[in-house]
Amino acid sequence: MDPRNSAEMFKHLEKQNEALMETYRVMSHELHKLQVEEEMLMRKLYELMSAEGLIRKKKEDDKSNKVLSITSQGD
Helix, strand or coil: CCHHHHHHHHHHHHHHHHHHHHHHHHHHHHHHHHHHHHHHHHHHHHHHHHHHCHHHHHHHHHHHHHHHHHHHHCC
8 A cells, every 4th residue: 555545544534533533522412411301300200290199109009919919819
């Protein structure tokens, strides 16, 4: 391979690497922002469901389902 072509190829690959690294940084930052937003929304949803009594009801339903499954296994 011609040394001039090697140098040009190397410069081209360096530029591609820089562009890819910048894209990676931007995407990682955006992912982090979305994860923080998801966590915040999930906390708000939990607070809302707790205020409406839906969390407690779910736990009571789980307990009654466990009792039903235990009694039905004994049949």
